[in-house]
Amino acid sequence: MQTTLKSAIRFSGVGLHSGQPVTMRVCPASADYGIWFRRTDVMVGDALVPARWDQVELSPLCTKLVNAAGVSISTVEHLMAALAGCGIHNALIEIDGPEVPILDGSSAQFVDAFLSRGLQGQGVPVRAIRVMKSVTVETPEGWARLAPGSHLSMEFEIDFDEAAIGKQRRRMSLANGAFVRELCDSRTFCRRIDVDTMRANGLALGGVPGVNAVVFDGAEVQSGQGLRHADEPVRHKMLDAVGDLALAGAPILGTYTGVRSGHAMTNRLLRALFETPGAIAWVECDPSLTAMLPGVGVRRDEVPAVA
Known part of the structure; x- marks a missing residue:
């Protein structure tokens, strides 16, 4: 419901x-x-x-x-x-x-x-978007894909020159509260070499390392408390993708793959999904399908202690 x-x-x-x-x-x-x-x-x-x-x-x-x-x-x-x-x-x-x-x-x-x-x-069934055929978008830097799947699952890969980040990859199902347990506490991050450029362009003016962002400078992690997860950067990219996919307007039943993807690419992917004939089907979730949606059955004591 x-x-x-x-x-x-x-x-x-x-x-x-x-x-x-x-x-x-x-x-x-x-x-x-x-x-x-x-x-x-x-x-x-x-x-x-x-x-x-x-x-x-x-x-x-x-x-x-x-x-x-x-x-x-x-x-x-x-x-x-x-x-x-x-x-x-x-x-x-x-x-x-x-x-x-x-x-x-x-x-x-x-x-x-x-x-x-x-x-x-609210006593009204959830309507979900089932991915019926694969849709992919790409740029010279990376690519993203939505493919058919029984429920929302995600695989993400990032690759940075900074030694403290490097190449990270993670795959997970988003069913049964996994977002709350495994992703929700991963923080936004950036590279030190990008900070001055962003601020010169009127961006990141509220960012404070260790308070609301993690900054990476080569092998150094500037966060005030270290990392919450060894692979916190790729987890945060997955968190972002969950939020951007939520703009579909309904839960997605399918598999998202992102390789060096970001906000703009995920939005381009949603646009391609809705514009591709036969790529989606709207379904009304019965109890068994509802049980596979993110957030079902999650408890407050599963939220990481940093909250």
């Missing part, structure tokens, strides 16, 4: 790229509502922004949604991953600025708050 939150939850922090303070409330919503953002600081025009793949303005460093009136909300991926990973299908997110708060750079604090507050069943 579809779910929403039992009551609203408030988050405050700063935007990773803007560095500006922001307050956000994640509120319950009715069945079949989906996920929507509402900019409470926008007083004129359409302040509602749907969390949907066809509203994404392509960006390599974050996922940014823009409605027809030009109202935007950026860096939505960690929040979307938390909602999907907890199995929350309907919510209205009220926010007083253009960027979701980064918190600790992962999804863990969102997840912990959602599971602490509790979810409300």
